Amino acid sequence: MTLKPVNQKAWLLILPVVLCVAFSAILPLMTVVNYSVQDIISPERRVFVGTDWFKSVMRDDDLLEALIRQIGYSLAVLIVEIPLGIGLALSMPAKGWKSSAVLVLVAISLLIPWNVVGTIWQIYGRTDIGLFGAALAKLGIDYSYTGNARDAWLTVLVMDVWHWTPLVALLCYAGLRAIPDAYYQAASIDGATKFAVFRYIQLPKLRGVLMIAVLLRFMDSFMIYTEPFVLTGGGPGNATTFLSQYLTQKAVGQFDLGPAAAFSLIYFLIILLLCFILYNWMQRVGTADKTEAGHE
Amino acid sequence: MARIDLDLAHAYRPNPQSDEDYALLPLKMSFIDSGAYALLGPSGCGKTTLLNIVSGLVKPSQGHVKYDGVDVTARTPQQRNIAQVFQFPVIYDTMTVAENLAFPLRNRGVPAEKIKQRVGRIAEMLEMSRQLDMRAANLAADAKQKISLGRGLVREDVSAVLFDEPLTVIDPHLKWQLRRKLKQIHHELKLTLIYVTHDQVEALTFADEVVVMTRGRAVQIGSASQLFERPAHTFVGHFIGSPGMNFLPASVAKGAPAGATKLGVRPEYVTLTAPNAEGSVSATVTQVQDIGTYGLVTARLAAGGALIRARLGNAQRMPAVGDAVWLAVVGAHTCYYKDEELVA
Numbered sequence: 001m002t003l004k005p006v007n008q009k010a011w012l013l014i015l016p017v018v019l020c021v022a023f024s025a026i027l028p029l030m031t032v033v034n035y036s037v038q039d040i041i042s043p044e045r046r047v048f049v050g051t052d053w054f055k056s057v058m059r060d061d062d063l064l065e066a067l068i069r070q071i072g073y074s075l076a077v078l079i080v081e082i083p084l085g086i087g088l089a090l091s092m093p094a095k096g097w098k099s100s101a102v103l104v105l106v107a108i109s110l111l112i113p114w115n116v117v118g119t120i121w122q123i124y125g126r127t128d129i130g131l132f133g134a135a136l137a138k139l140g141i142d143y144s145y146t147g148n149a150r151d152a153w154l155t156v157l158v159m160d161v162w163h164w165t166p167l168v169a170l171l172c173y174a175g176l177r178a179i180p181d182a183y184y185q186a187a188s189i190d191g192a193t194k195f196a197v198f199r200y201i202q203l204p205k206l207r208g209v210l211m212i213a214v215l216l217r218f219m220d221s222f223m224i225y226t227e228p229f230v231l232t233g234g235g236p237g238n239a240t241t242f243l244s245q246y247l248t249q250k251a252v253g254q255f256d257l258g259p260a261a262a263f264s265l266i267y268f269l270i271i272l273l274l275c276f277i278l279y280n281w282m283q284r285v286g287t288a289d290k291t292e293a294g295h296e
Numbered sequence: 297m298a299r300i301d302l303d304l305a306h307a308y309r310p311n312p313q314s315d316e317d318y319a320l321l322p323l324k325m326s327f328i329d330s331g332a333y334a335l336l337g338p339s340g341c342g343k344t345t346l347l348n349i350v351s352g353l354v355k356p357s358q359g360h361v362k363y364d365g366v367d368v369t370a371r372t373p374q375q376r377n378i379a380q381v382f383q384f385p386v387i388y389d390t391m392t393v394a395e396n397l398a399f400p401l402r403n404r405g406v407p408a409e410k411i412k413q414r415v416g417r418i419a420e421m422l423e424m425s426r427q428l429d430m431r432a433a434n435l436a437a438d439a440k441q442k443i444s445l446g447r448g449l450v451r452e453d454v455s456a457v458l459f460d461e462p463l464t465v466i467d468p469h470l471k472w473q474l475r476r477k478l479k480q481i482h483h484e485l486k487l488t489l490i491y492v493t494h495d496q497v498e499a500l501t502f503a504d505e506v507v508v509m510t511r512g513r514a515v516q517i518g519s520a521s522q523l524f525e526r527p528a529h530t531f532v533g534h535f536i537g538s539p540g541m542n543f544l545p546a547s548v549a550k551g552a553p554a555g556a557t558k559l560g561v562r563p564e565y566v567t568l569t570a571p572n573a574e575g576s577v578s579a580t581v582t583q584v585q586d587i588g589t590y591g592l593v594t595a596r597l598a599a600g601g602a603l604i605r606a607r608l609g610n611a612q613r614m615p616a617v618g619d620a621v622w623l624a625v626v627g628a629h630t631c632y633y634k635d636e637e638l639v640a
Binding site for chain 2: 180182183185186188189190191192193196200201204205
C-alpha cells in the first residue's frame with residue numbers, strides 16, 4: 001500500500017519523449033499499416049483490401065524460401081561464431097601490453113562500416129585480383145561467389161564470421177576476466193583438468209555474456225542487408241537474398257507497396273518477438289546474478 | 297600428512313634491493329605433522345603470500361619448501377597434494393553440493409563407492425547432509441563457504457589443509473560454530489592445518505602454535521600464552537591482547553638490563569599500588585572506561601608524559617579522572633626490549 005499523494009502532473013514530463021517517438025516511430029509505422037490494407041493503384045486511386053495482402057504474402061513461396069534461408073543462415077552464424085568467439089577469447093593473453101595489442105587487433109573489423117565490409121570481400125573474393133579468390137583458384141578449387149550458389153552463401157557466411165566473431169570474443173573476454181583468480185586456484189588444488197576448468201568454471205561463468213552474444217548475433221544476422229547486397233546483390237539467383245533484401249526488392253524495386261508493407265509488419269513482429277525474448281532473458285539472468293551477489 | 301620445512305624469501309618484483317621490495321623477508325620455519333598452526337598479522341604482512349608458497353600457488357623467489365624432507369619447491373599444488381580454502385567461497389555453480397564435495401576426489405580417480413562414503417562423512421561433519429542434492433549456486437554465502445571447507449577436507453591423504461581467512465564472510469554466531477567444528481575435525485582427522493587470519497581471537501583459539509607476522513617478517517612463533525607473556529618483539533606486544541602491551545622508557549625501572557631502551561608490561565599486570573612502592577611510577581589518570589567485566593584506566597606518567605593503560609578488576613576501587621595514582625609496572629611479568637627485540 002502506498003500512502004504517497006497521487007500526482008499525475010509527472011506525465012507532462014514525458015510528453016517530449018512521446019512526441020519524438022510518435023514522429024520517429026509510431027507515425028511511420030502507421031503509414032506502413034495504412035499501405036498494408038490498401039491497394040494503391042495510383043497516388044489518386046486507392047482501394048481498401050483488408051487482410052488480402054497479408055494472406056497473399058503468407059502464401060508467397062519466394063518469401064517462404066527467403067525466410068527459411070534466413071533462419072538457416074542465422075543458425076549457421078551462431079553455430080560458427082559462438083564457439084569460435086569463445087575459443088578466441090580463451091586464447092587471448094590476459095595481461096600486459098600483449099593483451100591491449102590483441103584487443104585492438106581483434107576489434108578492428110568491428111570498426112569497419114557494413115558496406116565497406118561488403119566491398120572488401122567483393123574484391124578479396126575475386127579470382128582475378130582478390131587474394132582469397134585467387135589463392136583458392138591457385139589451389140585448383142573452382143570457386144566463384146558470383147556464379148555458384150553454395151560459394152556465394154559460404155562467402156557471405158565467412159564474411160559475417162570475419163566481421164562479427166570479434167564481438168563475441170570481446171564479450172567472452174570480458175566475462176573471462178571477471179572470474180576471480182581464486183576459482184582457478186581452487187580448481188588447481190582440486191586437481192581439475194584444463195577441460196574441467198572450462199566445463200565447470202569458465203563456461204558457467206560465461207553464461208550471462210554468452211546469452212547476450214547469442215541474441216545479439218541472432219537478431220543482427222536476422223536483419224542482415226548491406227553486406228550481401230554489396231557482395232552478391234542477393235545472387236546468384238536468389239541464393240543470398242535474405243529477408244530484408246527481399247523486402248526491399250518488393251517495396252522499392254517492384255513498387256508493390258501493399259504486399260511489402262504487409263510483409264514488413266510480419267517481419268517487424270518476428271523481430272519484436274525476439275526482442276521480447278531477449279529482454280526477458282536478460283532480465284532474468286540479471287536478477288539471478290543479483291540474488292547470487294546478494295548472498296555473497 | 298607431512299612435516300613442512302620452509303627456508304625462503306619472496307619478492308613479487310624482480311631484483312629486490314631493500315627490505316621494502318620483499319613480500320617475505322628470509323625466514324626459516326617448520327610445521328610439524330598434524331599440528332594446528334595460525335599465521336597471524338595485519339593486512340599486507342605477507343601471511344597469504346606465505347600460505348600460497350606452502351601450497352605451491354606462488355613459487356618463492358629464493359630458497360625452498362620441503363615436505364617430509366623432499367624439496368617440492370617446483371611442484372604444483374596438485375603434486376604437493378595440498379588442500380586450500382580461500383577467503384571467499386569458491387563453488388562450482390552447475391554442480392550439486394554432493395558433486396562439489398566429490399569433485400577433488402573424482403579428479404583423482406577415486407572409486408565411486410569410496411567417494412560416496414567420504415562425501416557422506418564430510419557432509420555429516422559440516423551438518424550439510426540434508427542439502428547434498430541441492431544446487432550449490434542457490435545456497436547462502438556461509439553454506440557455500442562450508443562447501444569450500446568440505447572440499448578442502450574431503451581427501452584423506454592430503455599433506456596439509458590451508459585456510460586463507462576462511463571465516464571472513466561468515467556471520468559471527470556461525471563463526472564460533474565453524475571454528476569449533478574445524479578444531480573438532482582437526483582432532484578427528486589429525487591433519488596438518490595452517491590457518492591465516494588477522495583476528496587474534498581466531499588464531500589463539502584455533503591453533504596450537506601461532507606465527508605472528510608483520511611487514512614480511514615472522515616475528516614470533518609460539519603458543520597463545522608465550523605470545524601473551526613473553527612477546528619476542530614489540531609488535532607482538534602491540535598486536536596481541538586487548539588493549540596491547542604498554543611500552544615505557546626503560547629508565548623508569550631501576551633494575552633494567554643494560555642496553556634495554558623499552559620496558560613492556562601488559563595492562564593486565566599493571567596494578568594500583570602505594571605511593572613510592574618498589575617498581576612503581578607516579579601518574580595522573582586521564583581516562584576511565586568501564587568495559588563491563590573490567591575497568592580500563594588510562595594514565596599519563598609524571599616523568600616523560602608517556603601514556604599507560606591498566607586493566608583493573610571490578611572489585612577494585614576505580615580512580616577518577618585527574619587523580620594522582622601510583623602504578624606498579626616492574627614485576628615478574630615485565631619484559632625489556634632493545635631495538636624492538638626482547639632482551640629480558
